[in-house]
Amino acid sequence: MRAFTEQLSLRLITGTRRFLDLSARCEYRSDDPYTVRMRFGRDGDDEAQWVLSRDLLLAGLAAPAGHGDVHVEPGDHAHTLITLAAPGGTAVLQIATGVLARFLAATAELVPLGTENARIDWDGCIAELLSA
Structure with missing residues (x-):
């Protein structure tokens, strides 16, 4: 298994002209090739983790994408918006499009787009499900 981890800066939009800087x-x-795990926190404290589709993040760079709890869409000319909905409320996050695109390009170096299925240990997944 190979992994790529990066600390990214983003903003939680809390209202008109109000925001909170987060990381x-x-x-x-590579062994979970369809997903990106994002742990959000402030001042180094992890507060929440979301598991997002890599394909959804890629699609949202160019046009609105997503159904259900996660939506990704272009914001202004330099930012992408990620909306996360949970029973406790909705969070709108703003991230620099170039930063997100660079992170996603690095993931494609580990697992090229379209080759994800070949990286999954299907026998291991089935064995884990049957043992639960």
């Missing part, structure tokens, strides 16, 4: 530890693993 997210983003992790991509």
